[in-house]
Structure formats: structure tokens, C-alpha cells
Amino acid sequence: xxxxxxxxxxxxxGVAPQEDQVTPSQVLMESIVEDAFIDLEAEFNEAYDGWRAxxxxxxxxxxxxxxxxxxxxxxxxxxxxxxxxxxxGRALIWMTRSLRNKGLRLSAIAPxxxxxxxxxxxxxxxxxxxxxxxxxxVRDRKHLGQEWVxxxxxxxxxxxxxxxxxxxxxxxxxxxxxxxEGKQALEEADALMAELLDHYADTxxxxxxxxxxxxxxxxxxxKEAPEFLGRTxxxxxxxxxxxxxxxxxIDFYGFW
Amino acid sequence: MPHxxxxxxxxxxxxxxxxxxxxxxxxxxxxxxxxxxxxxxxSAYQGEESPIADLYKVSGYPTYFLIDAKGxxxxxxxxxxxxxxxxxxxxxxxxxxxx
Numbered sequence: 195x196x197x198x199x200x201x202x203x204x205x206x207x208g209v210a211p212q213e214d215q216v217t218p219s220q221v222l223m224e225s226i227v228e229d230a231f232i233d234l235e236a237e238f239n240e241a242y243d244g245w246r247a248x249x250x251x252x253x254x255x256x257x258x259x260x261x262x263x264x265x266x267x268x269x270x271x272x273x274x275x276x277x278x279x280x281x282x283g284r285a286l287i288w289m290t291r292s293l294r295n296k297g298l299r300l301s302a303i304a305p306x307x308x309x310x311x312x313x314x315x316x317x318x319x320x321x322x323x324x325x326x327x328x329x330x331x332v333r334d335r336k337h338l339g340q341e342w343v344x345x346x347x348x349x350x351x352x353x354x355x356x357x358x359x360x361x362x363x364x365x366x367x368x369x370x371x372x373x374x375e376g377k378q379a380l381e382e383a384d385a386l387m388a389e390l391l392d393h394y395a396d397t398x399x400x401x402x403x404x405x406x407x408x409x410x411x412x413x414x415x416x417k418e419a420p421e422f423l424g425r426t427x428x429x430x431x432x433x434x435x436x437x438x439x440x441x442x443x444i445d446f447y448g449f450w
Numbered sequence: 451m452p453h454x455x456x457x458x459x460x461x462x463x464x465x466x467x468x469x470x471x472x473x474x475x476x477x478x479x480x481x482x483x484x485x486x487x488x489x490x491x492x493s494a495y496q497g498e499e500s501p502i503a504d505l506y507k508v509s510g511y512p513t514y515f516l517i518d519a520k521g522x523x524x525x526x527x528x529x530x531x532x533x534x535x536x537x538x539x540x541x542x543x544x545x546x547x548x549x
Contacts, residue, residue, distance in 0.1 A: 395501040404505045413507060415524055419517045422502045424471065424494030427480060432492060435521065440465040441540045442517040443533060445454065446508045448474040449483030 231282050234273055238288075241266040267295040283318035286310050287330050307337040311346070319350045325359050332366050344370060358397040364390050365399035392423060419444075453530050455488055457537070464541045465519065467491070473500040473511070519544060 245266050252258045271292070278285035290310040293303050311334065314327050321327070328350060335343045344367065351363035364386045371383035387403060394400035408420055419442075424432050434442070458468050470493030472480055480495055494502060506515060516525045516533050518540055525536050 396499060401499075401501060401504055404501060405507075408505055408507065410507060413515075413523065413526065415522075415526075417523050419515060419521055419523050420505050422494075422505055424469070424492075424502065426493060427477060427495040430492075432494075434469070434517075437467050437469070438521055439519050440467045441461075441519055441537060441544070443457070443466075443468050443530075443537065444506075444515040444517065445468060445470045445530070446473065446503050446506065446511060446513040446515075447470060448472060448511055449479050449487075450474050 231277055231284050234270070234277065234285075235288065238266060238270045238274075241270070265295050265297070267292040268297065271296055283314060283321055284323055284326060286314055286318075287326050290314075290330055290334065304337040307334050308342075311338050311342075315346050315349065319346075319353050320355065322356055322359075324350060324354055324356075325362055328359065328362050328366060332370075335370070340370065340374075357394070358399070361390060361394035361397040361399040364394065365403060368403070395423070455490075457530070457534070458491055461537065461541065465544065466537065466541060470494065471502050472496060473503045473508075474498070516540075 245261070245264070249258060249261050252261055271289075274285045274288050274292075278289060290307050293306055294300075298306065311331060314330070318324060318327060328347065331338060331343050331346050338346075347363040347367050347370075351360050351367070354360060354363075368383045368386050368390070371379045371386070374380075387407070390400050390403040391407075395404065411417070412420065419434060422434050424434075426432075434444075454468060458466075468491040470489060470491060472493055473496050475483065475495075476497070477495075483489070484493070496502060500508075506513070510528060512528060512530070514525075514527055514530055514533055515523060516536055518524050524540065525533065527533070
């Protein structure tokens with residue numbers, strides 16, 4: 195047996211990372227970038243709370259107006275912008291939420307939201323934090339346009355690898371499509387709902403879909419028992435409907 | 451659990467199935483429990499999560515749902531022995547309609 199000498203990787207940037215291996219410097223750099231956003235957000239939230247407290251205490255229209263001119267969004271804007279320019283997509287989400295407090299005219303807000311949303315979708319739709327992006331699209335749907343939001347959610351559901359972000363997109367799509375008229379929209383909503391119930395039951399949004407679909411009166415005697423997929427501890431899948439033709443007693447239990 | 455074993459044995463030659471849906475047990479507790487209590491029937495294992503129990507709006511344990519051969523809910527409740535006469539009734543109704 196040949197013994198290999200132990201190679202110490204120096205803890206400095208510039209060492210070429212090997213495939214499938216994260217070097218200490220990579221970890222360090224990633225955490226620095228990530229912390230920069232989280233730290234800035236925390237700093238902003240603290241400043242915002244302080245500003246709100248001052249506003250509550252301020253007496254007179256003049257004092258309040260003067261304070262509004264000093265909204266923390268205006269003070270922090272350039273720093274979030276700097277992070278966004280450096281490739282931090284979450285800073286864009288902060289920016290799109292803060293346009294109004296920045297003092298932008300109402301007529302200028304919609305075009306700016308559209309610009310940022312397009313940027314988010316183009317550059318970050320595969321990001322692991324993109325659940326926040328999905329939330330911002332749904333929240334801003336009046337500015338972005340229903341059709342754009344629907345297409346964006348369909349696209350994120352397709353390209354993002356995160357199971358629960360896919361579920362989130364599908365769940366939001368069901369809600370938006372159901373408000374539309376037309377057979378096609380309802381058919382798409384039904385298909386997505388079935389997908390959520392079948393393939394995303396382990397996600398928060400799969401839960402929500404199930405809970406929303408079932409009302410207490412749906413579980414009264416005389417109603418059809420809701421279909422479910424069960425998996426045994428050994429990975430054997432079965433459906434309630436496999437037992438059609440038999441009298442079935444379902445026992446919800448735990449050994450705890 | 452002994453009652454459920456009797457129930458399964460009593461109806462082993464009838465079109466009857468007991469389906470367990472376990473919630474809240476870690477794998478080890480579950481496997482030990484299955485062995486100790488002689489759970490021979492099929493049982494869904496949900497671990498920490500509870501999609502099926504949520505779907506059925508289960509708020510206490512145990513909870514039973516009795517379902518007929520067409521998939522229609524007949525009764526629900528927290529006592530398995532209260533289900534006995536109803537199960538017998540359903541099975542004898544099925545037998546009569548076949549004969």
C-alpha cells in the first residue's frame with residue numbers, strides 16, 4: 195500500500211477548486227457574499243424600526259414631513275443597488291419592494307417593477323432562494339400583468355431544481371388560473387392541483403392544497419372518501435382506491 | 451391494537467381491509483411498534499409529516515374512518531369497537547346483495 199503525504203490546502207483564495215470539492219476559500223467567499231446581504235437587510239430593518247418609532251413620536255406636520263424625507267430606504271438604496279450590481283439577486287427583491295418609499299412617482303413604479311422582475315427572471319430563476327422572487331411576482335401581479343406572471347411562474351416551475359419552489363409556483367398558478375375565465379385555464383389549474391396532491395404532498399404547498407381542497411363537510415358519512423397515496427416504510431406505494439370493492443377501515447395512529 | 455388484530459382475524463375471509471396511517475413516529479419507534487403490536491396489515495408511514503392525516507382533518511389519535519366497498523364514508527370516530535357492528539352490517543349487506 196502506498197501512503198500519500200497529507201497535503202495541506204492553504205486557506206487563501208486562488209487555489210484552483212477541484213471538481214466536487216469545496217475548498218475552504220470557496221466556503222469563506224460564499225459566506226462573505228451571503229452575509230453581506232443578510233447583514234445589510236438586518237441593518238436596514240433596525241434603521242426602519244427606529245425611524246418608525248421617531249415618526250410616531252414626531253409632532254406636527256412639518257416634523258413628520260421632514261422625517262419622511264429621510265426614509266431609511268433612501269439612505270440604504272445605493273448599498274442595496276451595489277449588491278445587486280455585484281450579482282446579489284435578493285437585493286433586487288428588496289429594491290422592488292422599496293420603490294414607493296424611495297419616493298418614486300406612482301407612474302414610474304410600474305415600469306421599474308417590470309424592469310426588475312424581468313431581470314430577476316432572466317438571471318436568477320434557478321436560484322435556491324427564488325421562492326422570494328416567486329412571492330414578489332405574485333405580489334406585484336397588477337403591475338407586471340397577469341399573463342407575464344403566469345408565464346414567469348410556469349418557467350420557474352420548469353427550470354428551478356428546488357422541489358418546494360416548484361410546488362410554490364404550481365400552487366400560486368392554481369390560485370391565479372382559477373380566477374381566470376375559460377375552460378383552458380381551469381383545466382390547467384386542475385392538472386396542477388393533481389400534480390401538487392400527487393407529487394408535492396411532502397411540501398408546504400402540497401399540504402396547503404390538500405387542506406384547502408377538503409372541507410369538514412366533505413368528510414361526513416355519505417361523501418366519497420378523499421383519495422390518497424400512501425407509502426409504507428419500505429417504500430411500497432398504494433392508493434386508497436386500490437381497495438375499491440372492499441370494506442375499509444382507516445386507522446390513523448401513532449406509537450408515540 | 452389487540453382489538454384490531456381480532457378484527458382482522460375475524461374478517462380475514464371477507465372483503466375487508468384495515469389500512470393504518472401512521473403519523474409522528476420516527477422510523478425506529480415505528481418498526482419497533484409494528485413488531486410489538488403485531489401490525490400485519492398495510493400501514494402508510496408519514497414520519498414527521500402528515501399529509502394524509504391533514505387531508506382527513508384528523509385532530510386526535512386514534513381516529514377511524516369506515517369506508518364502504520364503493521369508497522363512500524360510512525362512519526368516523528375515535529373508538530374501533532364502535533366500528534365493529536357497522537363493519538359486520540356492511541359485510542352482511544354485501545353478502546346478501548351477492549347471493
